[in-house]
Amino acid sequence: MADPARIKAEDTPERIKSVTEGNLKPEQTEDVSAPEKPKDENIQLSSQDLPKQEVKPETAAREDEEEGTSGQPPSKRLKVEPEKKKEKRHKVDEDEIQKMQVLVSSFSEEQLNRYEMYRRSAFPKAAIKRLIQSITGSSVSQNVVIAMSGIAKVFAGEIVEEALDVCEKWGDTPPLQPKHMREAVRRLKSRDQIPNTKYKHTVFH
Amino acid sequence: MADEEDETGFDDELDDGSSGVDVGHGRRKRLFSKELRCMMYGFGDDQNPYTESVDILEDLVIEFVTEMTHKAMSIGRQGRVQVEDIVFLIRKDPRKFARVKDLLTMNEELKRARKAFDEANYGS
Numbered sequence: 078m079a080d081p082a083r084i085k086a087e088d089t090p091e092r093i094k095s096v097t098e099g100n101l102k103p104e105q106t107e108d109v110s111a112p113e114k115p116k117d118e119n120i121q122l123s124s125q126d127l128p129k130q131e132v133k134p135e136t137a138a139r140e141d142e143e144e145g146t147s148g149q150p151p152s153k154r155l156k157v158e159p160e161k162k163k164e165k166r167h168k169v170d171e172d173e174i175q176k177m178q179v180l181v182s183s184f185s186e187e188q189l190n191r192y193e194m195y196r197r198s199a200f201p202k203a204a205i206k207r208l209i210q211s212i213t214g215s216s217v218s219q220n221v222v223i224a225m226s227g228i229a230k231v232f233a234g235e236i237v238e239e240a241l242d243v244c245e246k247w248g249d250t251p252p253l254q255p256k257h258m259r260e261a262v263r264r265l266k267s268r269d270q271i272p273n274t275k276y277k278h279t280v281f282h
Numbered sequence: 283m284a285d286e287e288d289e290t291g292f293d294d295e296l297d298d299g300s301s302g303v304d305v306g307h308g309r310r311k312r313l314f315s316k317e318l319r320c321m322m323y324g325f326g327d328d329q330n331p332y333t334e335s336v337d338i339l340e341d342l343v344i345e346f347v348t349e350m351t352h353k354a355m356s357i358g359r360q361g362r363v364q365v366e367d368i369v370f371l372i373r374k375d376p377r378k379f380a381r382v383k384d385l386l387t388m389n390e391e392l393k394r395a396r397k398a399f400d401e402a403n404y405g406s
Contacts, residue, residue, distance in 0.1 A: 110318065174343075181314060191323060191324055192324070193324075193367065194320045194321070194323045194324035195321075195324030195325065196324070197320070197324075198317055198320040198321040198323075198324050199317065200283050200314060200317055200343075201314070201317060204313050204314065205347065208313070208348075209347065209351050209363060210349055212348055212351045212352065212355075213284065213300075213351060213355060213361070213362065213363050215361070215362060217362075217363050218364070218365070220365045220386060220389065221363050221364065221365055221368065223385055223386070223389055224365055224368045224369070224370065224382045224386065225347060225350065225351075227378075227381050227382055227385045228346075228350070228368070228372060228378045228382060229343050229346060229347055230321065231377055231378050231381050232342075232343065232346050232378070233318070233321055233325070233339055233343055234321075234325045234343060235377075236339060237321075237322055237325035237326060237327055237339070238325060238326065240327075240335075241325075241326050243325070251326070251327050251328040251331075252327055252328035252330065252331045252332050252334065252335065253322070253327050253331060253335045254332060254334075254335065255327075255332070255334045255335055255338055257335075258338045258339065258348075260339070260344075262342065270351040270375070271342075271346070272346065272350065273349070274349060274352065274353070
C-alpha cells in the first residue's frame with residue numbers, strides 16, 4: 078500500500094529519497110474546510126542512520142507502517158484476539174490509507190506545503206541526545222532519543238493547536254503571538270497535560 | 283508583568299544580560315529555532331511565525347524534555363533513562379503513547395529490513 082503522498086508524481090522521488098517520515102496525526106489548517114480525521118500514524122525516523130540504499134527495504138516496510146488502532150486507548154487493544162486483531166487492523170489500515178490518499182490528492186498547493194512540513198519537521202536527534210545526556214550525566218540509548226523526539230513533537234503540536242484555538246477564540250489571526258501561547262499553556266496545565274514537578278500542592282501539612 | 287512569567291525561559295526576553303535569576307534556562311543558544319519554525323507552520327501557524335512565539339515554544343519543549351528525563355530517572359532503574367520508563371510515564375496520554383509505540387515498532391521493522399537487505403547484498 079503506497080504512502081498517500083506518493084501518488085503525486087513530483088512528490089514521489091522526494092518521498093522515496095528522504096527517509097524521514099512524519100506524523101499523520103489529524104490536523105486542522107485554515108484552508109481545509111472539513112478534513113477527514115483518520116487515526117492512522119506514520120513513523121518518523123531521522124535520516125542519520127540509514128544510507129541511501131535503504132530505499133528498497135524501506136519501501137517494503139512502508140506497507141505496514143500505518144497503524145489503524147492507534148486511536149483507541151491502549152487498554153482496549155489487548156481484549157481483541159490476536160488473529161482477529163491482525164485482520165481487523167489490516168482492513169482498517171487499508172481503509173485509512175485509501176482515505177489518506179484521497180485526502181492528500183485533493184490538497185491545494187498551500188495545503189501540500191503545510192502537510193509536507195508537518196510530516197518532515199523533526200527535532201534534531203543530536204541536540205535531543207545532548208540535552209538528555211546533560212541531564213542524566215550518562216549516555217542514553219538511541220531508542221530513548223527516538224521516543225523523546227517523537228513525544229516532544231507531539232507536545233509542540235498540542236501547544237500550537239491549543240494556541241490556534243485561543244487565537245481563533247479571541248478573534249485574532251495567525252501568526253501566533255506570545256499571549257496565545259501563554260494562554261494555551263495555562264489551559265493545558267489545567268488539564269494536566271503539561272508535566273510540572275516544581276510546585277507541589279500539599280493538602281495536609 | 284511578572285506574574286505572567288511563571289513559565290521558565292521568559293527571563294531571557296526581559297533580561298538585559300544581568301546574571302539574574304534563571305542562568306541555565308533560556309540563556310543558552312537557541313537549539314531548535316529552524317526546526318520549530320517548520321514545525322509550527324506544519325501544525326497550522328503562519329509560514330513565518332513570530333520569533334518570540336518560537337522562543338516560547340522552544341523553552342516549553344526543553345522544559346518538557348527536562349521534566350520527562352527527571353521523572354524517568356526516578357522510576358525503574360534509578361539514575362538512568364530507559365525506553366520502558368518513558369512509555370510508562372506516557373501511558374495516560376493516548377496520543378503520545380500511540381506515537382511512541384509506532385515509532386519504536388517502525389524502528390524495529392526498519393532495522394530488520396536493513397539487516398535482511400544487507401544479508402541479501404552480502405550473498406551476491
